[in-house]
Amino acid sequence: MVINSLEALEQQPVVSKLAVKGLQQTLKMLNKQVKQIQEKLLATLENTFKREIQLLSSIPGIGKKTAGMLLLFAGRFHKMDNYCQLIAKAGLSPREYTSGSSVRGKTHITKMGGSLIRSKLYVCSFSAKKSNAACKALSSGWWLKAKMAN
Known part of the structure; x- marks a missing residue:
């Protein structure tokens, strides 16, 4: 303001x-x-939440701030029975548009959950891609696969 x-x-x-x-x-x-x-x-x-933040911070690309946000967003993961519930709550679950046998659309994320945590995880993925060789190889493989499909 x-x-x-x-x-x-x-x-x-x-x-x-x-x-x-x-x-x-x-x-x-x-x-x-x-x-x-x-x-x-x-x-x-x-x-x-010292132990939980240490565990989450050990994931490449996730720092202490994002780890804290994840803990608060997921309710310390006590309210979740499995990872699918967390993915759905964050709006990261895949959604495919189909209609009968002839119409097949691209698969996108639903974006129906928490946009703030989704944006933080998106930024963390770029950090992980820069600092972690395995993440870099994984993302470049996806990029090449998507480029070849088009």
């Missing part, structure tokens, strides 16, 4: 430098507070 106000103010024909400076200071203070809250939350998660 502060960012929008700052951008709107800068679009005005006559801009008050005092107002711009005040909004910039407010934005800086809010960003600092958000960072402090995130650090406290991460420290609390690390203290409470």
Whole structure:
């Protein structure tokens, strides 16, 4: 909201430098507070779920922040009976469009679950691809297979 106000103010024909400076200071203070809250939350998660975060962080591409998000998103995995439920909750389950015997569409993910965790896992996959040789080989194999199919 502060960012929008700052951008709107800068679009005005006559801009008050005092107002711009005040909004910039407010934005800086809010960003600092958000960072402090995130650090406290991460420290609390690390203290409470130390073993789970260590296990999740051992997966290539997943850091402590994403591990904490996964734990909170999945309810420490106690509410899930199997991995399929977690995949469905995150909106990563495959969906194929078919109609009878003649229409066969491409398979896509459903995107019906949590978009925030899905986007974080997507970014983690790029990190894993850069830092882990096995992930890089796997992704390049998928890319070549998709390229040959088209």
